[in-house]
Amino acid sequence: MTAAIQVNQVSFGYDPQRPVLNHIDISVRPGAFLAVAGPNGVGKSTLVQIMAGMLRPQSGVVLLEGRDLRTYGVAELARRIAVVRQEFVPAFGFSVFETVLMARTPYYGQWGFEGKEDRDRAAKALELTDTARFASRPLGSLSAGERQRVFIARALAQETPLLLLDEPTSFLDLKHQVAVYDLLKSIGQDTNATIVAVTHDINLASQYCDEALLLYPPRQSGDSPPASPFPPLYRIGPTAEVFAPPEIQRAFDVGVFSGAVGRERFIIPLGAMAKDANLSGRST
Amino acid sequence: MHPPLTPRTLLFRTSLAAALLMATMLACALIGPQDVSLKAALSGHPAGGTPSPDYEILVRVRIPRVLLAAMVGAALASAGVIFQALLRNPLADPYILGVSSGAGLGAMLAVIGGLSWTLWGRSPIAVFAFAGALTTVWLVWGIGRITGKYQVTGLLLAGVVVNAFFSAMIMFLVSIAKGQQLYATIFWLMGNMTEEDFFVLWVGGGCILAGIVALFFLGPQLNVISVGYQDARSIGVPVERIELAAFAISAFITAVAVSLSGLIGFVGLIVPHAVRLLFGPDHRQLLPLSALAGAMFLVVADTVARMVVAPAQLPVGVVTAMIGGPFFLFLLIRHSKKVYWPT
Numbered sequence: 001m002t003a004a005i006q007v008n009q010v011s012f013g014y015d016p017q018r019p020v021l022n023h024i025d026i027s028v029r030p031g032a033f034l035a036v037a038g039p040n041g042v043g044k045s046t047l048v049q050i051m052a053g054m055l056r057p058q059s060g061v062v063l064l065e066g067r068d069l070r071t072y073g074v075a076e077l078a079r080r081i082a083v084v085r086q087e088f089v090p091a092f093g094f095s096v097f098e099t100v101l102m103a104r105t106p107y108y109g110q111w112g113f114e115g116k117e118d119r120d121r122a123a124k125a126l127e128l129t130d131t132a133r134f135a136s137r138p139l140g141s142l143s144a145g146e147r148q149r150v151f152i153a154r155a156l157a158q159e160t161p162l163l164l165l166d167e168p169t170s171f172l173d174l175k176h177q178v179a180v181y182d183l184l185k186s187i188g189q190d191t192n193a194t195i196v197a198v199t200h201d202i203n204l205a206s207q208y209c210d211e212a213l214l215l216y217p218p219r220q221s222g223d224s225p226p227a228s229p230f231p232p233l234y235r236i237g238p239t240a241e242v243f244a245p246p247e248i249q250r251a252f253d254v255g256v257f258s259g260a261v262g263r264e265r266f267i268i269p270l271g272a273m274a275k276d277a278n279l280s281g282r283s284t
Numbered sequence: 285m286h287p288p289l290t291p292r293t294l295l296f297r298t299s300l301a302a303a304l305l306m307a308t309m310l311a312c313a314l315i316g317p318q319d320v321s322l323k324a325a326l327s328g329h330p331a332g333g334t335p336s337p338d339y340e341i342l343v344r345v346r347i348p349r350v351l352l353a354a355m356v357g358a359a360l361a362s363a364g365v366i367f368q369a370l371l372r373n374p375l376a377d378p379y380i381l382g383v384s385s386g387a388g389l390g391a392m393l394a395v396i397g398g399l400s401w402t403l404w405g406r407s408p409i410a411v412f413a414f415a416g417a418l419t420t421v422w423l424v425w426g427i428g429r430i431t432g433k434y435q436v437t438g439l440l441l442a443g444v445v446v447n448a449f450f451s452a453m454i455m456f457l458v459s460i461a462k463g464q465q466l467y468a469t470i471f472w473l474m475g476n477m478t479e480e481d482f483f484v485l486w487v488g489g490g491c492i493l494a495g496i497v498a499l500f501f502l503g504p505q506l507n508v509i510s511v512g513y514q515d516a517r518s519i520g521v522p523v524e525r526i527e528l529a530a531f532a533i534s535a536f537i538t539a540v541a542v543s544l545s546g547l548i549g550f551v552g553l554i555v556p557h558a559v560r561l562l563f564g565p566d567h568r569q570l571l572p573l574s575a576l577a578g579a580m581f582l583v584v585a586d587t588v589a590r591m592v593v594a595p596a597q598l599p600v601g602v603v604t605a606m607i608g609g610p611f612f613l614f615l616l617i618r619h620s621k622k623v624y625w626p627t
Binding site: 052054073074075077078079081082083085088090091092093094095097098099101102103105106108111112113119136154158 | 503504520564
């Protein structure tokens with residue numbers, strides 16, 4: 001089966017001396033829900049941008065449905081990949097509805113106006129993300145969390161088989177965090193869409209995602225030299241294995257306590273000054 | 285807030301604004317130090333006979349001047365809309381990337397050089413200004429490309445610095461210019477309307493109108509680009525192509541306008557803002573309404589410039605800033621609660 005998206009031996013660095021991503025090899029099957037986690041600055045957003053075709057890798061290729069990403073035109077790509085980036089505020093006062101409707105721009109008629117179908121799809125996306133209430137408000141007047149849901153709505157209105165989300169729940173309250181994951185999961189099941197979400201919420205991702213990618217921080221220069229030229233600095237696989245306590249400990253360099261409720265497992269980070277720091281088994 | 289735009293509202297508002305513009309132009313053509321009667325002018329050109337003075341003033345003096353003001357106003361306001369969208373910056377205007385200082389420098393060189401030939405009926409000042417404007421914009425755009433393909437800050441800074449540098453050169457030339465030359469250039473630098481012949485009006489007006497119509501069809505893409513470069517791409521807008529086209533067209537119509545009338549400030553900054561405050565940021569509407577409002581504004585401003593110290597005339601750039609500034613501040617204070625600018 002052709003992977004929905006495949007990253008082959010991809011390396012990238014903003015500064016060529018310090019590569020952010022080193023020989024990454026991942027393959028995401030159609031319909032998968034993949035969580036991407038790792039410490040700050042490890043290249044999660046960079047990887048998403050490379051998968052979206054916004055950044056060109058310095059070496060390696062990305063295959064979308066088996067075809068080199070570079071061979072896709074802009075419009076062609078937009079029909080296959082939708083991206084939710086980290087939070088930002090646009091310069092002019094478009095309303096929420098106008099913002100979501102923009103996702104339909106490539107489908108507008110020759111006079112530059114949307115059809116009824118475009119409006120319906122935008123309205124449906126607003127409904128799904130619980131943002132229809134403030135459809136007519138200017139985007140700038142919303143809270144960060146509300147705005148984040150609007151950008152998710154805009155990505156949904158693109159109706160693509162692949163969704164890339166960069167920390168889609170970072171500003172959301174508990175209710176809407178769960179709601180967004182419920183929504184993504186149900187979209188995945190209903191339309192067999194492939195979803196890749198960068199997140200810092202290991203527990204929420206463990207509940208919903210089938211697979212996980214964990215990026216480890218690069219070794220410090222004082223460490224002993226690596227055995228092989230490029231040891232993988234990441235791990236990909238079933239969520240339960242990748243988000244296991246030892247892996248999380250290694251990736252984030254933090255003590256953790258883990259437990260389980262029913263089929264759901266959870267991990268709690270514990271610092272040295274926590275009230276019951278012993279629980280992590282890592283106290284000094 | 286503004287409800288989403290429909291083709292019907294757009295057509296209605298544009299037609300209304302166009303009708304208003306026509307009425308304004310007609311009214312302003314009849315106003316002047318010399319009273320002109322429309323009736324006398326219309327019946328004043330018997331076949332074979334000598335035309336009446338009313339006809340002469342209206343057709344040879346007033347109408348060309350009003351037409352010129354309208355097309356320059358439309359060009360500057362449209363270009364302002366586009367530059368603000370492309371640079372994602374509410375402070376942008378048509379001059380921000382060097383059109384003004386490039387044109388100014390070109391005009392100064394023509395004056396200092398004492399050139400006296402004409403090209404298609406245009407004085408060397410206009411020809412040099414046009415060439416200077418386009419060369420400078422091309423230079424700034426090239427620097428912007430080098431400093432950052434995805435960042436507008438490099439482009440903006442290049443524009444600001446080139447503007448400052450060329451302005452210094454203009455000041456240098458002004459300080460060594462002789463009295464008579466000085467007078468001509470100061471008026472030009474402040475923005476000044478003169479009576480043009482119909483051939484120039486046809487060519488210039490045709491270029492500007494074609495440019496604005498082409499820009500209108502980029503409206504939906506400009507909406508997305510004004511939100512952000514990366515987002516526009518992932519939505520499926522070919523950002524580089526659209527940006528280049530919009531930029532080239534608006535730089536061109538600005539250069540045409542500037543070579544016809546000198547550096548008229550303020551129109552390209554405040555008209556797009558005023559229209560945006562009143563009707564919202566959708567470029568499909570913002571562009572045509574700004575063009576019509578810019579035309580109307582400059583026709584009125586030029587009429588004021590002709591009238592206040594008649595029979596002498598003020599440079600119209602002085603008037604645009606003096607009536608445009610307070611009017612814009614009024615709009616800003618009144619409507620700013622509805623607008624959310626980035627913090």
